Amino acid sequence: MLPSVDSPDLLRSQNSALRAEIAELRARLAETEETLHAIRHGEVDAVVVDAPSGPQVYMLESAEGASNRLRGEALAHIDDAVIASDNDHRITFLNRAAERQYSVIATEMLGRLVDELYRQKWTQPADEGNANAALARGGFWQGEVEHHTNHGSTLCIDASFAVLRNPAGDPVGLLAVLRDITARKLAEQTLRQAKRHVEEANEKLEEKVAERTARLQETIAELESFSYSISHDMRAPLRAIQSFSTFLRDECHDHLPEDGKDYLRRIIAAAERMDRLIQDVLVYSRVARIDLPLAAVELDGFVQSLLESYPQFSTGDAKIEIAAPLGAVRANDTALTQCLANLLGNAIKFAPPGVPPEIRIWTEAQAGRVRLFVRDNGIGIPAKAHETIFGMFNQLDPRHGGTGIGLTVVRKAAERMGGRVSVDSTPGAGSTFCLELDAAGKGEA
Amino acid sequence: MPASVLYVEDDANDAFFMQRAFNRLNHGDALRIVSDGLEALRVLESRSESDPPALLLLDVKLPSCGGIDILQWVRSRPAFAATAVAIMTSSTQTTDVELAARHGANAYLVKPSNAGTLEGVISALLDLCESGAPAASRLPVAGNRLP
Numbered sequence: 001m002l003p004s005v006d007s008p009d010l011l012r013s014q015n016s017a018l019r020a021e022i023a024e025l026r027a028r029l030a031e032t033e034e035t036l037h038a039i040r041h042g043e044v045d046a047v048v049v050d051a052p053s054g055p056q057v058y059m060l061e062s063a064e065g066a067s068n069r070l071r072g073e074a075l076a077h078i079d080d081a082v083i084a085s086d087n088d089h090r091i092t093f094l095n096r097a098a099e100r101q102y103s104v105i106a107t108e109m110l111g112r113l114v115d116e117l118y119r120q121k122w123t124q125p126a127d128e129g130n131a132n133a134a135l136a137r138g139g140f141w142q143g144e145v146e147h148h149t150n151h152g153s154t155l156c157i158d159a160s161f162a163v164l165r166n167p168a169g170d171p172v173g174l175l176a177v178l179r180d181i182t183a184r185k186l187a188e189q190t191l192r193q194a195k196r197h198v199e200e201a202n203e204k205l206e207e208k209v210a211e212r213t214a215r216l217q218e219t220i221a222e223l224e225s226f227s228y229s230i231s232h233d234m235r236a237p238l239r240a241i242q243s244f245s246t247f248l249r250d251e252c253h254d255h256l257p258e259d260g261k262d263y264l265r266r267i268i269a270a271a272e273r274m275d276r277l278i279q280d281v282l283v284y285s286r287v288a289r290i291d292l293p294l295a296a297v298e299l300d301g302f303v304q305s306l307l308e309s310y311p312q313f314s315t316g317d318a319k320i321e322i323a324a325p326l327g328a329v330r331a332n333d334t335a336l337t338q339c340l341a342n343l344l345g346n347a348i349k350f351a352p353p354g355v356p357p358e359i360r361i362w363t364e365a366q367a368g369r370v371r372l373f374v375r376d377n378g379i380g381i382p383a384k385a386h387e388t389i390f391g392m393f394n395q396l397d398p399r400h401g402g403t404g405i406g407l408t409v410v411r412k413a414a415e416r417m418g419g420r421v422s423v424d425s426t427p428g429a430g431s432t433f434c435l436e437l438d439a440a441g442k443g444e445a
Numbered sequence: 446m447p448a449s450v451l452y453v454e455d456d457a458n459d460a461f462f463m464q465r466a467f468n469r470l471n472h473g474d475a476l477r478i479v480s481d482g483l484e485a486l487r488v489l490e491s492r493s494e495s496d497p498p499a500l501l502l503l504d505v506k507l508p509s510c511g512g513i514d515i516l517q518w519v520r521s522r523p524a525f526a527a528t529a530v531a532i533m534t535s536s537t538q539t540t541d542v543e544l545a546a547r548h549g550a551n552a553y554l555v556k557p558s559n560a561g562t563l564e565g566v567i568s569a570l571l572d573l574c575e576s577g578a579p580a581a582s583r584l585p586v587a588g589n590r591l592p
Binding site (some may be wrong): 231232235236238239240243246247250271272 | 458561
């Protein structure tokens with residue numbers, strides 16, 4: 001088979017097609033070059049791009065333009081006043097915050113001197129020199145200054161100054177960022193004042209407390225010397241009365257008529273009673289007055305040694321029963337002795353005539369407290385007197401002797417140990433006294 | 446029987462009671478009573494070499510010079526090393542007792558409310574001295590119950 005040769009007609013039509021294609025390509029190339037030229041010469045603002053979602057407009061912006069735009073927006077929105085000035089101290093830029101802070105309009109202030117905006121006062125005289133030195137050295141200074149504005153207000157300003165430079169590095173002006181801290185300074189001052197007031201009030205209070213304490217200590221000292229003088233001075237004449245009456249009775253026995261002996265008996269009894277009264281008042285005064293340090297006290301041992309040191313409780317026909325273990329309380333030895341000695345003494349004293357006293361002692365513990373009970377078979381106390389018997393000098397029946405202070409001492413002693421005392425009783429059916437104290441704490445006994 | 450007893454007491458009645466007690470113990474002559482503190486010091490001074498008392502009874506509250514001061518004075522002089530000293534008082538305050546003991550008292554006596562019982566107290570005290578109890582002993586003899 002012979003190779004086919006294209007006919008001259010076919011060649012001619014192929015040729016013209018190619019020529020048309022070239023012409024089109026040339027035209028499109030020219031258009032593309034024109035577009036690129038326009039873009040490169042900044043004549044194009046936007047380009048339409050075929051995105052998958054459809055045609056989109058892309059904006060073209062210079063880098064400087066973008067940067068300026070961003071900076072401008074930022075400066076407009078911040079709260080700190082920003083002012084730029086040139087080397088002649090003429091304002092080149094003023095942000096919105098600066099307009100508000102100094103009550104001006106930016107366009108009116110451009111080109112004017114910074115001094116026309118505010119007069120700057122330095123907090124310390126040395127600051128001006130320091131600032132200038134810092135700016136000259138490192139191009140930056142920050143510190144507190146005072147601005148007196150044209151509208152008569154004084155502002156406390158936290159100021160940052162930075163030297164502005166051109167691309168060559170030469171200083172072309174100053175950038176000032178000025179934060180109004182007037183309110184903050186005022187708040188600080190108010191706070192300082194308030195603090196001072198509190199401190200002064202505190203001092204006054206401490207003075208008052210010291211004064212009161214001193215007065216109290218004075219009173220206590222007076223009471224102490226009062227007790228002391230009662231002890232010595234009042235008991236001396238009493239001693240004389242009792243003693244001489246006794247001598248009279250014993251030595252002049254034969255020369256005295258019955259009446260005389262009777263009178264002496266009464267004198268001696270009265271003097272003895274007076275003496276007991278004084279002693280009891282002194283006991284009460286001590287219990288009320290002195291320091292009563294508290295510590296753990298084991299009741300079993302305590303009651304035992306109490307019975308031993310007060311022989312009148314063990315001799316005689318008194319029967320005392322103790323329900324051990326009694327436990328431990330938080331108490332003061334001296335005060336507790338006073339309480340129990342008085343309670344036991346009463347229990348024995350108020351036994352019915354001809355009946356041996358029977359006493360029972362036991363404890364109940366509950367909720368950190370210990371109740372010590374002393375029950376007797378005595379004559380009992382009517383209900384209406386259950387409170388009054390604890391009053392000073394209150395005696396239901398003076399015939400039983402005693403001074404009427406014993407139970408007062410018991411109550412005072414109990415209270416000073418942080419406890420209390422009460423009674424349950426019916427006439428003819430004995431009495432049960434209850435002394436309630438704190439239980440001894442863990443790790444104390 | 447002790448060579449001598451010196452009692453320093455300003456209260457006339459208490460002085461009377463003490464003399465009565467000594468008389469009834471048949472030791473009336475052994476007792477000398479001085480009513481002023483400074484005078485007591487003078488008397489003691491004059492007797493320090495020759496005739497120091499075997500027993501010195503001191504009331505606590507005295508005009509011009511108190512019992513505790515006299516006690517200190519006596520205890521600072523070796524001449525009275527053999528003298529027993531008893532402090533006499535109306536007070537049962539424990540501070541007084543401690544004070545007396547601290548300054549070298551041998552006994553602390555509370556004046557009994559009824560002086561009739563004083564004899565027994567003094568008798569016991571004199572026996573103590575007679576048995577030659579050294580000045581350093583600490584045996585309190587109470588006229589009344591001590592707290």
